[in-house]
Amino acid sequence: MGRIVRTISKDASAVCSAIDGMDIVSEIRRIHNTSAVVTAALGRLAMGTSLLGFGLKGSDDSITVRMDGNGPAGLLLCVADSYGNVKADVANPGVELPLNSKGKLDVRGAVGTDGTLSVIKDMGLKEPYCGQIPIASGEIAEDITSYLAISEQIPSVCALGVLVDTDMSVKKAGGFLVQLLPFAGEEVISQIEKNIQQMQSVTQLMEEGKTEKDIALMALAGLEPEVLDDFQVEYRCGCSRERTEKVLISLGKDQLEEISRDGGTDVTCNFCRTRYHFTSEEILALAEKNT
Ligand code: ZN
Numbered sequence: 001m002g003r004i005v006r007t008i009s010k011d012a013s014a015v016c017s018a019i020d021g022m023d024i025v026s027e028i029r030r031i032h033n034t035s036a037v038v039t040a041a042l043g044r045l046a047m048g049t050s051l052l053g054f055g056l057k058g059s060d061d062s063i064t065v066r067m068d069g070n071g072p073a074g075l076l077l078c079v080a081d082s083y084g085n086v087k088a089d090v091a092n093p094g095v096e097l098p099l100n101s102k103g104k105l106d107v108r109g110a111v112g113t114d115g116t117l118s119v120i121k122d123m124g125l126k127e128p129y130c131g132q133i134p135i136a137s138g139e140i141a142e143d144i145t146s147y148l149a150i151s152e153q154i155p156s157v158c159a160l161g162v163l164v165d166t167d168m169s170v171k172k173a174g175g176f177l178v179q180l181l182p183f184a185g186e187e188v189i190s191q192i193e194k195n196i197q198q199m200q201s202v203t204q205l206m207e208e209g210k211t212e213k214d215i216a217l218m219a220l221a222g223l224e225p226e227v228l229d230d231f232q233v234e235y236r237c238g239c240s241r242e243r244t245e246k247v248l249i250s251l252g253k254d255q256l257e258e259i260s261r262d263g264g265t266d267v268t269c270n271f272c273r274t275r276y277h278f279t280s281e282e283i284l285a286l287a288e289k290n291t
Contacts, residue, residue, distance in 0.1 A: 001023055001232045001234055002019060002020050002021050002022065002232065002233040003019070003020045003211075003212050003213075003230070003231070003232055003233065004018070004019045004050065004051070004084040004212065004230075004231050004232075004233045005017070005018050005019075005216045005227060005229070005230045006054065006216065006228040006229050007216040007217055007219075007220050007225040007226060008220075008225065008226055009220050009223035009224065009225055010224035010225070010226070011188070011223070012181070013180060013183055013184035013185065013188050014178060014179070014180050014181070014184055014192060014220055014223060015179050015181075015228070016176055016177065016178045016216045016219040016220050017051045017054050017055065017176065017177050017216065018174065018176035018177075018212040018215040018216035019047050019050055019051055019084065019174055019176070019212055020173075020174050020206070020212040021046065021047040021162075021173040021174055021175065021233075022170055022172060024043070024046055024047065024086060024233065024234065025039065025046065026169070026170045026173075027234075028046060028235065029043075031235075031271075031273055032088075032089070032090060032093040032273075033093055033094070034090070034093040034094070035093065035094050035095055035096045036096070036105055036164040037073075037095065037096065037097050037105045037106055037107060037109075037110045038073050038090060038092070038093050038094070038095055038110060039162060039164055039168075039170065040105045040107050041073055041076060041107045041110050041111050041140065042073075042076055042088050042090050042093075043162040043170070043173050044107065044140040044141065044160040044161070044162055044175070045065060045067055045078050045088065045140050046080075046086045046235075047160050047173065047174070047175045048065070048078075048141065048144045048158065048175065048177070049064075049078035049079070049086050049088075050080045050233060051084070051158070051175060051176070051177040052080065052119070053082055053083075053085075053086065054231075054233075056082035056121065059083075060082075060124055061081070061082045061121065061122060061123045061124065062079060062081050062082070062121075063079070063080050063119065063120070063122070064077070064079045064119070064121075064122075065077075065078050065079075065080075065118070066117070066118045066119075066120075067111060067115075067135065067140070067143070068115040068116055068117075068118075069111040069112030069113055069114060069138055070114040070115045071108075071109060071110050071111045071112025071113075071138070072097070072110060072112070073091065073092050073110040073111055073112075074090065074091025075090070076090050076111065077089045079271075081236070083231055084231065085233055085234055085235070085236035086233070086235060086236070087236060087237045087238075087271040088235075088271065089270045089271050095110055097109050097110055105162075105164065107138065107139055107140060108137065108139050109138075111135070111140070112135070113135050113136065113137070113138040114135075116132050116133065116134055116135060117132070117133055117134075117135050117143050117147055118130065118131065118132040118133075119147060131147065131151030131152065132151070133146055133150050133151060141158040141160040141175070144158045144160075144177070145157065145158045148179070154179050154180065155179075155180045156177060156178060157192065157196055158175070158176070158177045158178075159175055159176055159196075159201070160175035160202070161173065161174060161175060162203070163203040163206075163207070171203075174203065174206050174212060174215070175202055176202065176216060176219055178192055178219050178220070180192075191221075191223055192220070192223075194222075195219055195220070195222065199218055199219070205218075237271045237274070239271065239272060239274060244267050244269075244276045245286060247267075248286050249289055253287045256286055257287050259283050260281075260284045260287065261280075263280050264277070264278050264279040264282070265277075265278055
């Protein structure tokens with residue numbers, strides 16, 4: 001199980017959420033059979049989406065983050081609930097690229113920088129909230145920071161890291177997101193800047209044995225931080241045969257009758273690869289429900 005922790009400064013003007021996403025990113029690799037660079041890219045986006053989702057207020061709220069940078073990996077899509085549980089999908093999971101000039105996995109090269117990052121928040125209102133920004137960095141954490149600044153006017157700092165081992169398994173994965181409230185003073189901002197400068201990368205900290213809680217406290221060091229909440233998080237899909245039936249019913253009677261004549265169908269969930277089989281007779285029964 002992964003873990004997500006939220007800390008808050010004593011004056012309540014700064015909040016930091018941090019995640020240990022090792023299990024989540026390992027599930028991404030297992031389900032989608034991702035190459036090293038796509039494990040890193042989709043893993044980072046999934047943890048970023050989890051951290052954003054964890055900030056939603058309603059228990060049924062959800063957030064969808066789409067990153068479409070026209071890179072070889074194609075569209076990256078992640079959905080998280082308000083507890084930080086997340087699921088992910090990518091168009092081209094097997095893309096392989098040479099390491100970048102710093103000798104690191106070339107996430108930016110896989111994602112691309114010619115496109116947009118869009119966020120859809122479903123908060124149970126009539127219309128979901130939508131925000132979109134052009135992708136500037138392609139390294140994902142920076143793009144989440146600019147999304148928060150541009151679309152939500154929230155100053156933030158985000159760091160996300162995935163360390164892939166030589167056998168392609170996920171060695172460490174984690175991240176944090178510091179968000180400032182409008183009344184945060186200059187001294188709070190400069191203290192956080194100082195903290196972040198002094199911190200190593202998230203995966204380095206985790207390799208040294210630091211937990212997500214240590215990291216969430218480190219980011220707010222000097223501001224008398226307290227732990228606000230601490231939850232388990234996981235890769236969670238939530239699809240079911242019943243939900244798949246509803247999607248099929250929405251296709252309409254004519255199309256269902258056509259599928260039935262073709263001898264039934266398989267529907268595979270994009271997020272967890274579960275396959276639901278419907279026989280010709282079952283499809284006909286659904287067609288009847290549509291009328
Ligand atoms: Zn599923």
